[in-house]
Amino acid sequence: MKRFWVAPSILSADPLNLAAELDRISAADAVHVDIMDNHFVPNLTWGLPTVEALARSQKLPLDVHLMISDQDRLAPAYAEAGSESVTVHFEACQDPVKVAREIRRLGARPAIALKPATPVSVLDQILTEFDMVLVMTVEPGFGGQSFMPEMLAKVRQIRSRLARENLDIRLQVDGGVKADNIALAAEAGADFFVAGSAVFGSDSPGLEISRLREAARAHIH
Numbered sequence: 001m002k003r004f005w006v007a008p009s010i011l012s013a014d015p016l017n018l019a020a021e022l023d024r025i026s027a028a029d030a031v032h033v034d035i036m037d038n039h040f041v042p043n044l045t046w047g048l049p050t051v052e053a054l055a056r057s058q059k060l061p062l063d064v065h066l067m068i069s070d071q072d073r074l075a076p077a078y079a080e081a082g083s084e085s086v087t088v089h090f091e092a093c094q095d096p097v098k099v100a101r102e103i104r105r106l107g108a109r110p111a112i113a114l115k116p117a118t119p120v121s122v123l124d125q126i127l128t129e130f131d132m133v134l135v136m137t138v139e140p141g142f143g144g145q146s147f148m149p150e151m152l153a154k155v156r157q158i159r160s161r162l163a164r165e166n167l168d169i170r171l172q173v174d175g176g177v178k179a180d181n182i183a184l185a186a187e188a189g190a191d192f193f194v195a196g197s198a199v200f201g202s203d204s205p206g207l208e209i210s211r212l213r214e215a216a217r218a219h220i221h
């Protein structure tokens with residue numbers, strides 16, 4: 001059966017109780033960590049020391065989503081910190097291929113994210129350098145926003161290229177993913193789902209994770 005990944009975003013977790021919050025999502029496939037610098041996006045979260053501490057204490061893989069400026073210079077340290085994957089934004093890299101190779105050399109999987117206004121065509125020459133593509137389904141910066149269904153066309157476009165070229169690259173969506181829209185994203189071709197408010201806003205995050213996985217599978221007959 002096709003494998004779907006669900007990664008809760010700790011952007012929506014209680015920052016004063018992170019360890020306990022992580023215990024509530026042990027059923028997840030990975031932990032999504034949003035790094036924001038108040039410059040690339042108008043919000044500020046964590047930095048390298050937090051990722052290092054998470055990597056030391058976490059059993060789940062860390063899926064680090066960088067929303068910071070100057071990623072060419074700053075991304076490699078997040079790979080060295082023990083992340084499973086490091087996602088850089090196309091819009092914040094001078095040389096995405098060089099960054100991807102550096103992330104891989106340092107032992108993490110490189111991934112590339114596209115903001116809603118960035119077309120899929122920017123990946124034409126560089127896609128195969130990455131292990132995952134992230135199609136943002138909200139404007140990056142904040143949790144709790146509404147899913148943009150018009151982004152599904154981008155997901156479809158990427159999935160058809162992956163199929164055409166038989167590429168083993170994950171396809172992630174992030175922003176506003178909930179049990180009532182995840183099947184649409186899965187049907188369009190996404191296989192890795194980030195969900196912040198849906199998981200941490202639930203009384204039973206573990207059950208919500210299963211519910212999301214089941215809803216994603218529901219489009220397969």
Ligand SMILES: O=C(CO)[C@H](O)[C@H](O)COP(=O)(O)O
Pocket residue numbers: 009011012032034065067138139140141142143144145174175176177194195196197198
């Ligand atoms: O990258 C992000 C925002 O820039 C977050 O990962 C995302 O918003 C998750 O939160 P939610 O599921 O509540 O939208």
Ligand SMILES: [Fe+2]
Pocket residue numbers: 009032033034065174194
């Ligand atoms: Fe994110």
